[in-house]
Amino acid sequence: MSEKDINYHLIKRIFLGILTTGLFLIVLAVIIRLPENEGLEEIIRGNIDKSGVSNKVTAVLLNFRGYDTLIEVGVLLLAVAGVLSIRTADTEIIRYQSVKPVDAVLSAFSRLIAPLIFLVSCYLLFAGAYAPGGAFQAGSVLAALFVLLRLSDMPPPRWINVITAGMIASGFLVFLAIAGVLMATGVNLLQYPSEYAGSIIFFIETAIMASTAFIFAELFSEWRHNR
Amino acid sequence: MKTTMLFSIAGIAVFFIGLYCLMAYRHLLKKIIAVNVMGTGVFLFIVSIAARANILQPDPVPHAMVLTGIVVTVSATAFGLALFKRIYSETGKPYLDNEDK
Numbered sequence: 366m367s368e369k370d371i372n373y374h375l376i377k378r379i380f381l382g383i384l385t386t387g388l389f390l391i392v393l394a395v396i397i398r399l400p401e402n403e404g405l406e407e408i409i410r411g412n413i414d415k416s417g418v419s420n421k422v423t424a425v426l427l428n429f430r431g432y433d434t435l436i437e438v439g440v441l442l443l444a445v446a447g448v449l450s451i452r453t454a455d456t457e458i459i460r461y462q463s464v465k466p467v468d469a470v471l472s473a474f475s476r477l478i479a480p481l482i483f484l485v486s487c488y489l490l491f492a493g494a495y496a497p498g499g500a501f502q503a504g505s506v507l508a509a510l511f512v513l514l515r516l517s518d519m520p521p522p523r524w525i526n527v528i529t530a531g532m533i534a535s536g537f538l539v540f541l542a543i544a545g546v547l548m549a550t551g552v553n554l555l556q557y558p559s560e561y562a563g564s565i566i567f568f569i570e571t572a573i574m575a576s577t578a579f580i581f582a583e584l585f586s587e588w589r590h591n592r
Numbered sequence: 593m594k595t596t597m598l599f600s601i602a603g604i605a606v607f608f609i610g611l612y613c614l615m616a617y618r619h620l621l622k623k624i625i626a627v628n629v630m631g632t633g634v635f636l637f638i639v640s641i642a643a644r645a646n647i648l649q650p651d652p653v654p655h656a657m658v659l660t661g662i663v664v665t666v667s668a669t670a671f672g673l674a675l676f677k678r679i680y681s682e683t684g685k686p687y688l689d690n691e692d693k
C-alpha cells in the first residue's frame with residue numbers, strides 16, 4: 366500500500382468518525398427531549414383476559430398483533446428460499462462429511478444432552494403462555510440441537526431429507542390457514558374467538574417452533590444427507 | 593438522569609459505532625457484523641423506550657417488536673453470509689472491488 370493510499374484511508378476514516386459522531390449528537394439531542402408516554406401497557410392489561418394467554422408479550426405477538434408475526438414467519442421463509450438459491454455445491458466447502466476419527470467424548474456427550482435440549486425447548490414452548498418464552502425461543506434452542514448434532518458427526522436419520530422442506534414451510538402455512546379460516550367465518554384477520562384463543566395460539570406456536578428450528582438449522586448448517 | 597435514559601443513549605451509541613464500521617471497512621464480513629451491531633443498538637434503544645414510563649410495568653408492544661426484530665436479524669445475517677460465501681467463491685475476494693480502481 367502506497368503512502369497516498371494510507372493518507373486516503375486515514376482521511377476517509379477521520380471524515381466518517383466526525384460524521385457519525387455528529388449524527389450521534391443530533392439523535393442524542395432529540396431523544397433527551399422525548400416526551401413521557403404511557404404506551405399501550407394499560408390497554409393490553411385491560412384486554413389480557415380475552416387473549417387466551419397470561420403473558421403480555423405472547424399476547425401481543427400472537428393475538429393483538431398476530432399479523433406482524435405472520436409476516437415475520439413469511440420473511441423467514443423468504444430468507445431460507447434466498448439462501449437455498451444462492452448456495453451452490455461449490456460454495457459449500459464444508460458440506461456434511463464425516464470427520465475421522467470420530468471424537469468419542471463429543472459424540473457421547475451430545476447423545477446425552479440431546480434429549481435434555483429437546484425438553485428445554487418444549488418447556489419454553491409451554492412457558493410462553495404465562496412467562497417469558499414462546500415459539501421462537503423454543504425453535505432457536507431446537508435449532509441449536511440440530512447444529513450440535515451435525516457438529517458432533519451424528520449421522521442424520523434417513524427421513525430427515527423428506528421432512529425438511531415440509532417442516533420449513535409448515536409454520537407459515539399453518540398460520541396462514543388459520544388466518545384464512547377465521548376470515549371465512551366473518552371476523553377480522555386473526556381475530557380469535559376468545560374461548561378458543563388459548564388453544565389456537567398454542568397450536569400456531571407449536572407449528573412455528575418446528576418451522577423455526579428447521580429454518581435456522583437449514584440457514585446455518587444443514588443436517589442432511591448429500592444429494 | 594433516569595436509568596432508562598442511560599440505556600437509550602448506550603443503544604444509540606452502539607448503533608453509530610456499527611454505522612461507522614459499516615462505512616469504514618471494505619471487508620464484507622466486517623460489514624455483516626457491523627449491521628448486527630447496529631441492530632443490537634436499536635433493540636437496546638427500543639427496550640429502554642418501553643420501560644420509560646414505568647420500569648416495573650414495561651410496555652409489551654415494543655418487546656414483541658424486538659423479538660420479531662431479533663428473528664428477522666438472524667435470518668438476514670444468514671442471507672448475508674450466504675451472499676458473502678457466494679461472492680467469495682466466485683471472485684476469490686472477501687470484498688466488492690467495483691470501487692477504488
